Amino acid sequence: MVADQRSMLIHPLIVRVCHWLNVLAVLMMITSGWAIYNASPLFNWSFPDGITLGGWLAGGLQWHFAAMWLFAINGLVYLVYGIASGHFRRKLLPITPRAVLHDIREALRGKLAHADLSVYNAAQRGAYLALILLLILMIATGLVMWKPVQFYWYGQFMGDYEGARLLHFFSMAAIAFIVFVHVVMVVLVPRTFPTMFTGRITHG
Amino acid sequence: MDKKFVVHRNSALENLERRVFLKRSLSLGALAMLTGCEFTDQESVQRVLMAMSNWNDGVQHWLFNPNRLAPEFPESRITKPFPFNAYYSEDEVVEVDGESYKLELAGMVKEKKPWTLRELNALPQVSQVTRHICVEGWSAIGKWSGVRFSDFLARVGADTTAKYVGFQCADDYYGSIDMSTALHPQTIIALNYADQTLPPKYGYPLKIRIPTKLGFKQPKHVAAIFVTNEYPGGYWEDKGYNWYSGS
Numbered sequence: 001m002v003a004d005q006r007s008m009l010i011h012p013l014i015v016r017v018c019h020w021l022n023v024l025a026v027l028m029m030i031t032s033g034w035a036i037y038n039a040s041p042l043f044n045w046s047f048p049d050g051i052t053l054g055g056w057l058a059g060g061l062q063w064h065f066a067a068m069w070l071f072a073i074n075g076l077v078y079l080v081y082g083i084a085s086g087h088f089r090r091k092l093l094p095i096t097p098r099a100v101l102h103d104i105r106e107a108l109r110g111k112l113a114h115a116d117l118s119v120y121n122a123a124q125r126g127a128y129l130a131l132i133l134l135l136i137l138m139i140a141t142g143l144v145m146w147k148p149v150q151f152y153w154y155g156q157f158m159g160d161y162e163g164a165r166l167l168h169f170f171s172m173a174a175i176a177f178i179v180f181v182h183v184v185m186v187v188l189v190p191r192t193f194p195t196m197f198t199g200r201i202t203h204g
Numbered sequence: 205m206d207k208k209f210v211v212h213r214n215s216a217l218e219n220l221e222r223r224v225f226l227k228r229s230l231s232l233g234a235l236a237m238l239t240g241c242e243f244t245d246q247e248s249v250q251r252v253l254m255a256m257s258n259w260n261d262g263v264q265h266w267l268f269n270p271n272r273l274a275p276e277f278p279e280s281r282i283t284k285p286f287p288f289n290a291y292y293s294e295d296e297v298v299e300v301d302g303e304s305y306k307l308e309l310a311g312m313v314k315e316k317k318p319w320t321l322r323e324l325n326a327l328p329q330v331s332q333v334t335r336h337i338c339v340e341g342w343s344a345i346g347k348w349s350g351v352r353f354s355d356f357l358a359r360v361g362a363d364t365t366a367k368y369v370g371f372q373c374a375d376d377y378y379g380s381i382d383m384s385t386a387l388h389p390q391t392i393i394a395l396n397y398a399d400q401t402l403p404p405k406y407g408y409p410l411k412i413r414i415p416t417k418l419g420f421k422q423p424k425h426v427a428a429i430f431v432t433n434e435y436p437g438g439y440w441e442d443k444g445y446n447w448y449s450g451s
Contacts, residue, residue: 036341037341039339039340039341040338040340040341040342042341057339057340058440058443058444058445059253059444061339061444061445061446062253062254062256062257062444062446063253065256065257065260065446066252066253066256066257069256147264147267147450147451148335148337148451149272149273149274149275149415149416149450149451150267150268150269150272150450150451152272152274152275160275161335161337161343162343165341
């Protein structure tokens, strides 16, 4: 069989599998995290029970500490692949703050083109890189909250238990925001959606 | 406070209790369906979540370093007022008569002679200013003093090769911890809070203070301590909280 010359692989299989497993894992982590938050809210409000996972604190904790294994192992596979294969370097670099700001401005004016789906613009690179770093921060802060005594030495870098708790919350908020923008972008450029299943784009 | 603390329950009774509990969770499940979380309450999902919780017990035991101490704080950082927390409200706190009180011992312990408060207070005392972390997420720093638990277990000839130390409390609370945590140098039988006799709301006459565990693992108003190889469970653990719940 001759490969279709006009079809091009932009998302390797491992990236697609990791992406969808991560969607599942992060969805479970965030909604069960909201159930845990509601047991002792940091602020004067709670998440509506209907969008939390687990029913009550014990259920939320069970989901959170079960899903964390999927989240962490899948994330580790993705990171190792992304670094070792050069995927991150090719897709996310180079990146400069100036280029990111420029592309965000263009996007807000509706002028940012994403014609070639195999190349990310600077706004995308910034968002995806930030998302990866935030998800790593979620694990780092989560570990300090889970084991504040065993991991005390590195909890000191993030304000011990209570500091990690705040950081854990605000990282979640930032992740939710990036995911929201990401989904809005997919709705605006719908032809990106099937590529996350097939991995391929077809030219002309 | 003698007879109401039945330490060893026969398995028929336990099975009955388990069945009653299951029935209760099923009706809870029916209730949950109305609120749209039926998926969580499906039995197969519950089984997976419980299996993961048991797996996490093992991971936490592996992560636990018996020599790593919980951080201690200066007294200026003590949280005032220290929050009250229990499975009942503050006006329902149990009143224990300290004069007639005796701490009972059972299970794999050589010397089962009950201990009066006076005898416990006569033992060497240690003090700590440590952080208490609640399973709900909040934390508070307090000062507890009392008898180092490992010293006490050695003194009464407890079999420290056993797996569990269990507790029965005067407020009908119950719980259990792993032996390595029981032997941790900061695990104490707390008789005092902030240099005063432990007030009723913090667990008079004694509380097991364990800075390497979440708050609900630290029973108040303890009336009996037993050492066993059979998993004793706990009040909240039987409702779904992770058993190890270590820090």
